[in-house]
Amino acid sequence: MCILKNSLVQSHELIARIVKEGDTVIDATAGNGNDTAFLAKLVGETGRVYSFDIQQQAIDKTREKLYELNLLERVTLINDGHENLDKYINTSVKAVMFNLGYLPKGDHGICTKAPTTIQAVQKSMDRLAMNGLITVVVYYGGDSGFEEKEQFLEYIATIDCRHYTVMKTDFINQVNCPPILVCIEKYQ
């Protein structure tokens, strides 16, 4: 079995280590609801997940999945951009997950964009609890292009090192642009 897992699996492993029953967390890109369901299981009956997507189709898909798994009551679904998260959440959050790009099997033209992604990450950092974690799985190449990845990586290098540790995990010898994992931990 491989030890070096892909970025998505790595993001889940890290989030599972810090999110506990009763925590408040955010899924910034609901999509088909896989990450939202994952987070809803971790926070348990007493926790809360805020889950954002700009597409009604994604919100509906996520709602359906949560209903089937009996997790719907733990989740607030928000059909709005993650860059507006401060309008909906004024408590501190333990973790925020971003899964950039477009909805699988959806319209590839509707995708995350660097300016709003960066704004949302900044607002997430403001809401992040001490030792909280933001994970960003960055898809690029193909229909996603390279623009968002380049601007986002440029931005994260400027985050204040006195308060946050920023890590980037990249697979440098693989083909077809495997997604990159970015993690931001608040420590002061």
Ligand SMILES: C[S@@+](CC[C@H](N)C(=O)[O-])C[C@H]1O[C@@H](n2cnc3c(N)ncnc32)[C@H](O)[C@@H]1O
């Ligand atoms: C790769 S998918 C997410 C997959 C999802 N995490 C899952 O588990 O299925 C990216 C999603 O981001 C959404 N999105 C794009 N721009 C957004 C924005 N500004 N705010 C919130 N969601 C956005 C897209 O509509 C798409 O559903």
